[in-house]
Amino acid sequence: MKYAYYPGCSLESSAKEYDMSIRAVFNHLGIELVEIEDWHCCGATSAHMTDELLSVALPVYNILWAQKNGLDIIAPCAACFSVSKTADWRIKNENDIREKIENLFGDKYTGKVKINHSLEVLVQDYGIEKLKELRKVEFKEMRVTPYYGCLLIRPPEIKNFDDPEDPKMLEELITVMGGKPIRTRYRTVCCGGSTAITTPDIAQKLSYEILNNAKEQGAECIVVTCPLCQSNLDLNQGDIESKYGVTLNLPVLYFSQLLGVSLGLDPGELGLDKNVVEPWELLSRFIDVNVREYR
Amino acid sequence: MKYYLSKSVIESDFSKEVARRSKENILNCYQCGKCSAGCPVNYRMDYQPSEIMRMLQLGMMEQVLNSNTIWLCISCETCTTRCPRENDPARVMDVLRSIYLEEYRKRKVEQTNFFKRLWTRGLKDALNLGSRWDVRTFNAVFLENIKRHGRSFEPPLIGGFNMGTFYFLRNVLKAPVMIFKRKLHFLPKRIKGVDKIREMLKKIEEMKEKGL
Numbered sequence: 001m002k003y004a005y006y007p008g009c010s011l012e013s014s015a016k017e018y019d020m021s022i023r024a025v026f027n028h029l030g031i032e033l034v035e036i037e038d039w040h041c042c043g044a045t046s047a048h049m050t051d052e053l054l055s056v057a058l059p060v061y062n063i064l065w066a067q068k069n070g071l072d073i074i075a076p077c078a079a080c081f082s083v084s085k086t087a088d089w090r091i092k093n094e095n096d097i098r099e100k101i102e103n104l105f106g107d108k109y110t111g112k113v114k115i116n117h118s119l120e121v122l123v124q125d126y127g128i129e130k131l132k133e134l135r136k137v138e139f140k141e142m143r144v145t146p147y148y149g150c151l152l153i154r155p156p157e158i159k160n161f162d163d164p165e166d167p168k169m170l171e172e173l174i175t176v177m178g179g180k181p182i183r184t185r186y187r188t189v190c191c192g193g194s195t196a197i198t199t200p201d202i203a204q205k206l207s208y209e210i211l212n213n214a215k216e217q218g219a220e221c222i223v224v225t226c227p228l229c230q231s232n233l234d235l236n237q238g239d240i241e242s243k244y245g246v247t248l249n250l251p252v253l254y255f256s257q258l259l260g261v262s263l264g265l266d267p268g269e270l271g272l273d274k275n276v277v278e279p280w281e282l283l284s285r286f287i288d289v290n291v292r293e294y295r
Numbered sequence: 296m297k298y299y300l301s302k303s304v305i306e307s308d309f310s311k312e313v314a315r316r317s318k319e320n321i322l323n324c325y326q327c328g329k330c331s332a333g334c335p336v337n338y339r340m341d342y343q344p345s346e347i348m349r350m351l352q353l354g355m356m357e358q359v360l361n362s363n364t365i366w367l368c369i370s371c372e373t374c375t376t377r378c379p380r381e382n383d384p385a386r387v388m389d390v391l392r393s394i395y396l397e398e399y400r401k402r403k404v405e406q407t408n409f410f411k412r413l414w415t416r417g418l419k420d421a422l423n424l425g426s427r428w429d430v431r432t433f434n435a436v437f438l439e440n441i442k443r444h445g446r447s448f449e450p451p452l453i454g455g456f457n458m459g460t461f462y463f464l465r466n467v468l469k470a471p472v473m474i475f476k477r478k479l480h481f482l483p484k485r486i487k488g489v490d491k492i493r494e495m496l497k498k499i500e501e502m503k504e505k506g507l
Contacts, residue, residue, distance in 0.1 A: 009447035014478050038488045040445040045370065046437035049392055049430070052316075053499055054438075061491065094318065104498055154372035155383070164376045190335045190371035197456065197466070198429045199367070206335055235469060274476045 003121070004066035005033035006084070008077035008227075009041050015077070015227030017271025021256040022076050022118055024269045028260075029126060029134070033074065036065050042083040045194045056097055057104055059084040063113050064105070072114040074121055076256075078226035081117045082151035082159070088115060089158045117152060119225055119255060120161060123169050128176050136264030137286050138178035144258070145182045145219040146170030147210065149229045150190045164188070170223060173255060177262040182219045186210045191232045207232045208240045211248050221251045221282055223258055230254060234276045251279035261287060268294060300353060307354040317390040323380045324348045330374030330384050339426075340364040344374055344384045351387070360398065365391045366427045396431075432459040442493055445486035449479055 011019035026033050039062050048055035063084060066073045075081040090097045092111050101109060122131065148167055156164045165188065171181040191210060192203030211233060214222055224230045234252040241248055253275065260270040261283060272279055273294035280291045314321045324345070331343035342350065342362045350359050359365070365388050374384040436455040440447055457465050473479040 012446070012484075013449055013480050014473065016478050038486050040486055040488065040492055041441045041447050043441070044437075044447075046434040048370065048389055049434050050396065050438060051393055051499070051503075052389060053502070054496070057495060057499060058441075058492075061488070061495075100502065103502070104495060150369075150371035150373070155375045190369060190373070192335075193369045193371070194433070195336075195367075195369055197453070198433045199426050200466075202336055202339065202367070202369075235472070274478060276472055276476070 001030075001125070002032040002034065002071060003074045003116070004069065004071040005035045006039055006062055006066075006073050006075040006077075006080055007035065008075065008080040009044075010077055010079075010227040014231060017257065017274040018076060018227055018230070018254045020269065020271035021254055021260050024265050025122075025256050025260045025263065026118075028263055028265060029122075031121070031126065034069070034071065036062050036073075039065075042080045044079045044083065048083070048086075053097070053100055055083060056087040056090050057101065059087045060091075060101065060105055060109065063088065063115070064108060066113045067108075067110060072116060074116050074118050076118040078117070078149060078151040079228065081115065084115045086158055088113075117161065117225070119152075119169055119173075122259070123173060128172055131173075131259070131263075132176045135177065135262050137262050139258075139262065139286055140178055142179040142282070142286070143182050143218055143220045144174045144179045145184055145214040145217070145222045146174060146187055147191075147214075147222050147224045147229065147233070148188050149224065149226045150188070150193070152225055153188065170225070170255060173259065174223065177258065182214065182217050184210075184213050184217055184219075186213045191229045193228055193232075196228070196232050196236065203232050204236060204240055204243060207236055208244050208246075211237065211240065211250055212244075212246060215246075215248055215250060219250065221253055221258075221279065223253055223255045225255055237277055249277065251275060251277050251282055253279060298355065298358070300355065304354050304356075307356065309354045309356040310351050313351055313387065313390055313394070316393075317383070317387045319382050319387055320380070321348060321351050321382070321387065324352065324382060325380070327379060329377045329379065333373040333377050334368075335371060335373070336367050336369060340367055344368075344388075347391075348382075348384065348387070359391060360395050363426050364388070365395065366430045429460050432456060435459075442496060443485075443489075444483050445489040445492055446484060448483050450481055 007019055023033065043055055043058040047058055075084060088111060091101050091109060153159060153161050153164045153167050162169050171183065174181040186209060189210065190206060192206040196203035222233060230252050237248055257270045257272055261267065267289060280289055283289055310321055326345055326349060328345050331337055331345045334344055337343055340363065342364050347359055347364055368385065368388040370385050372385050433456050436452060436459060440452050453466065457463050
């Protein structure tokens with residue numbers, strides 16, 4: 001299995017651990033990832049807030065590269081995945097946008113490239129049963145909350161990714177790793193997204209509700225799929241604790257990091273030392289970890 | 296609040312323009328309220344999403360374009376997923392933002408009186424330094440960043456945003472953790488094909504001028 005890999009701007013800097021863990025896990029499973037040559041930013045929230053044509057045109061160069069090389073794309077960042085998939089859908093289904101894109105890029109866009117998120121590739125295309133066979137560490141009785149966020153599952157006509165109100169993919173992954181999924185009603189509610197920078201009080205309130213609810217239901221860690229969600233829930237945890245007067249101490253891990261530990265990979269390779277709320281107390285129950293190496 | 300609508304407002308072209316650009320059937324909305332109920336930011340909005348749709352049906356351009364709703368929308372698409380008429384309020388918000396930016400450039404946005412704004416929304420919003428200014432500045436700085444490097448480069452993004460919103464030390468306490476964990480880079484990585492992107496952006500501008 002070979003895919004074109006579209007990391008996105010966050011995976012190069014503030015979400016470096018997501019990039020490291022995805023590459024390590026996919027390498028271990030034998031899936032080849034070819035990074036798109038000279039890829040550029042997808043525009044994320046800012047492009048579609050400013051102009052619709054800009055948000056559709058920006059991802060096209062990256063998709064054309066994959067098209068030229070005959071590969072499907074894996075985009076681990078939920079924003080890049082969302083923007084690329086929306087652009088693809090609009091070009092295929094709306095004639096005036098297709099005409100404008102043909103005006104800008106010529107007649108080259110065929111629409112044959114499938115844009116995937118790393119979670120669906122692992123659970124559906126690779127197969128969850130195969131992951132169970134390769135499991136080395138079983139997380140017995142670890143209570144994990146899945147958190148999907150918005151862009152992965154909504155709107156359903158475009159994303160085609162599980163049920164928009166009651167998704168189950170992360171729960172399946174957690175069960176296969178041996179843990180116990182704690183399903184909260186906040187698992188599909190927005191974390192605030194880019195308002196963490198523009199209007200931080202909104203992001204803090206929404207993230208507080210998600211974290212507090214998870215803690216009240218007895219979760220020991222949260223598993224996420226989007227770099228911005230992870231940043232909102234992890235980096236801001238200290239601020240949220242002092243603003244609302246609660247103690248949370250909930251490690252926020254990427255699903256690939258947890259999966260990597262379950263497959264027996266080294267925690268340093270998975271970037272577990274880069275999470276702000278440290279997961280060592282939790283993980284030392286299941287694996288031998290020399291914490292001093294990572295501090 | 297009471298609004299007195301003149302005939303020219305109700306018969307204006309505004310709702311048709313928004314319906315055409317967003318390709319949504321705005322007249323279809325029967326005000327069930329599911330969008331407003333599901334919106335995570337509804338507590339901060341001056342007009343709820345379903346109220347904005349109703350105002351669009353009535354052609355109330357001034358209230359809609361001056362609201363803070365269109366800038367607070369985070370495009371989580373909860374409204375889109377739940378609308379029983381299969382409308383896409385998030386896309387309508389996108390279109391309204393584009394219309395605001397175009398009208399603002401042509402200085403055609405009619406703003407409500409300064410003292411009325413001061414009374415209803417406070418000094419920061421009256422001076423236009425509220426969430427609208429923050430969101431617009433962030434988007435402009437982000438896009439400028441892409442134009443310059445091809446990929447988003449964090450220090451000038453955050454620095455530029457802080458300067459533009461006159462809150463220079465915002466989030467500055469987060470920087471040490473990020474640097475310590477080696478997640479923040481200070482050397483820009485310009486992509487080789489950055490000219491390609493600049494050319495495309497220029498072409499998009501030209502297409503918009505021609506009215507395509």
